[in-house]
Amino acid sequence: MGRKRHRHRRPLPRPPEGTSAVGFADWLGHSGEILVLCETPSGFALFNYDGVQLFLPNAIEDVWAYFAWDYMAKDVVMLREFQTFEDKARAIKLKTGVSDQLARMIKKWLLPGQKLAVGKHEYKTTIEASLGISCLCDDAVMELMWGLKNLMKTLVPGENLELTKEDCLPVSKGMMIVLKRHGIDVKPEMVNRQIVEMAQGLYECDWCVNKHVGSLQDALKEVSDINFKDWDPLKLASALKIICYPNEKCKYEMFSDDELPKLQALARSSEGKFFENTCLAIYNEIVWAYGFRDKVERRLRFLVEEARKSNTAEVGVDLPEKMSTSTYVDKREGV
Numbered sequence: 001m002g003r004k005r006h007r008h009r010r011p012l013p014r015p016p017e018g019t020s021a022v023g024f025a026d027w028l029g030h031s032g033e034i035l036v037l038c039e040t041p042s043g044f045a046l047f048n049y050d051g052v053q054l055f056l057p058n059a060i061e062d063v064w065a066y067f068a069w070d071y072m073a074k075d076v077v078m079l080r081e082f083q084t085f086e087d088k089a090r091a092i093k094l095k096t097g098v099s100d101q102l103a104r105m106i107k108k109w110l111l112p113g114q115k116l117a118v119g120k121h122e123y124k125t126t127i128e129a130s131l132g133i134s135c136l137c138d139d140a141v142m143e144l145m146w147g148l149k150n151l152m153k154t155l156v157p158g159e160n161l162e163l164t165k166e167d168c169l170p171v172s173k174g175m176m177i178v179l180k181r182h183g184i185d186v187k188p189e190m191v192n193r194q195i196v197e198m199a200q201g202l203y204e205c206d207w208c209v210n211k212h213v214g215s216l217q218d219a220l221k222e223v224s225d226i227n228f229k230d231w232d233p234l235k236l237a238s239a240l241k242i243i244c245y246p247n248e249k250c251k252y253e254m255f256s257d258d259e260l261p262k263l264q265a266l267a268r269s270s271e272g273k274f275f276e277n278t279c280l281a282i283y284n285e286i287v288w289a290y291g292f293r294d295k296v297e298r299r300l301r302f303l304v305e306e307a308r309k310s311n312t313a314e315v316g317v318d319l320p321e322k323m324s325t326s327t328y329v330d331k332r333e334g335v
Contacts, residue, residue, distance in 0.1 A: 005011035011115075011134035015055075024055040025091035029113045034136065035126075036077070036117040037106065038148045039332045041161035043084040044091065044102060046109050047077045047148065051117070054140040063140055064172040067147025070154045075133075077148070080109045080326060085198060092123050106131065118144040139173065144171045165189065172196075178203050184300055190307040198300045205293035209233040209286050216282070217241060221268050234290055237283040243267050244276040 003061055015027050025032035034051035037044060042077035050118040053076075054065055067073045083105055085091050091102045096105075102312060110133065116137040118124050124135040149163060150172075171188045179186055179199055186195065192329060223243065229238060235254050242250055242260075254259060 005066060013238050019055070021052050021056060024052050028052065028115055030111055034115045034117055035080070035106070036144065037119070037123070038145060038156075039088075040082070040120055040152060040159045041158055041163055043082065043106065045082040045087060045148075045156045045159070046080040047155075048080060049077050049117070049144065051115060051136070054117075054136065054144065059140040060143060061174040061177055063088050063143040064174040065068065065200050065203045066148050067144075068196050070151055073151050073155060074145065077155065079155060081105060082156050094122055094126055099128055103131060106133070117141045119146065120290070138161075141171075143172055143174050145161045175199050175203075178206065178276075179300070181206075182297055182300075184297070184304060186225050186304045186307070190208065190304065192303075192307060193299065195303050195307065198296055198303060201296045202293060202300065204300065205296060207290045208289040209293075212282050212286065219279075222263065226262055237279075237286045239263055241283045244279045250319050 012120075015023050019027075021032075028051045028187075029032060030049055033050035033116060034049055036049050037045040037048060053059060056062065057076060066076045083101070085099075086103065091094065091099045105128075106116065115134050116127065117135055118127065119142065120138070121137050124137040127133050127135050149168060151176065152159060152163060169188055171191045175191075175196065176186075177190075179202070210233060213233050213236065217228065219240055220226070220236065226237070226239075231239070238250050238254060239259075241248070242263045243251075243266045248265060255263065
């Protein structure tokens with residue numbers, strides 16, 4: 001009798017937009033953990049990664065931010081194996097499929113039903129056809145691949161060859177979105193390590209001031225009918241501070257002649273309705289983040305101008321100790 005042919009199960013379709021993180025974890029299987037195939041200058045590396053991050057709202061803007069600093073990336077990806085290939089171009093080809101060496105490497109680490117993230121659409125097509133493995137390849141995956149390449153020296157210590165400038169392009173879309181939001185115009189070929197690090201600091205500041213918006217709006221809705229729809233986070237936090245601490249200094253100039261008296265009146269009628277220490281802590285954090293963000297923006301503009309002048313991949317200007325963002329990003333832990 002002939003050997004039975006194993007039929008690969010057709011993967012379930014991707015859940016619709018708006019699906020919860022738990023829903024995506026169920027769809028991905030293995031608590032959301034995926035295997036990632038990253039191409040390096042001399043071969044391929046395999047990592048484990050929390051695939052749910054690729055499907056969360058604003059994933060394009062968020063994924064890259066974990067790959068600006070070595071210590072952050074080591075917390076989100078784990079290297080499983082790295083191999084060099086004598087003829088890397090033959091490892092994955094549409095006509096010939098996946099080489100035996102690469103197939104063995106992938107199958108060694110891939111769990112049953114686990115999904116594989118790849119950096120090229122032709123790799124997805126070839127691996128799915130040759131090995132029957134369900135692959136992921138979209139804009140969010142590209143952000144992950146950019147991050148792995150950005151820190152390849154650290155994440156793949158066995159890789160001795162350097163990435164070419166072409167290998168580093170295109171740069172992170174998420175990072176460029178953050179820079180554009182702040183009016184910082186930088187060409188992809190000008191991006192260097194320091195610009196990436198400071199852009200991540202800008203991202204962290206944005207995250208810090210925006211994470212409180214919903215709770216601040218809800219708090220003000222409880223006690224006021226003021227129209228604060230277009231208020232920025234600093235104005236929202238300042239309004240709540242006036243209500244909770246009417247006798248302390250605040251930036252009153254940001255409020256209109258109509259708004260300020262209403263807020264001051266609420267200070268008397270809303271006594272005891274808020275956790276005042278919490279409101280003050282939020283206010284202080286937002287004020288600090290606004291100030292730090294201004295410094296980061298100035299530093300970024302300087303670095304971009306230097307990169308524009310030299311048109312090189314490394315500017316060669318050391319980060320001042322007080323400007324380092326590494327002491328700030330820890331605040332995201334546990335969120």
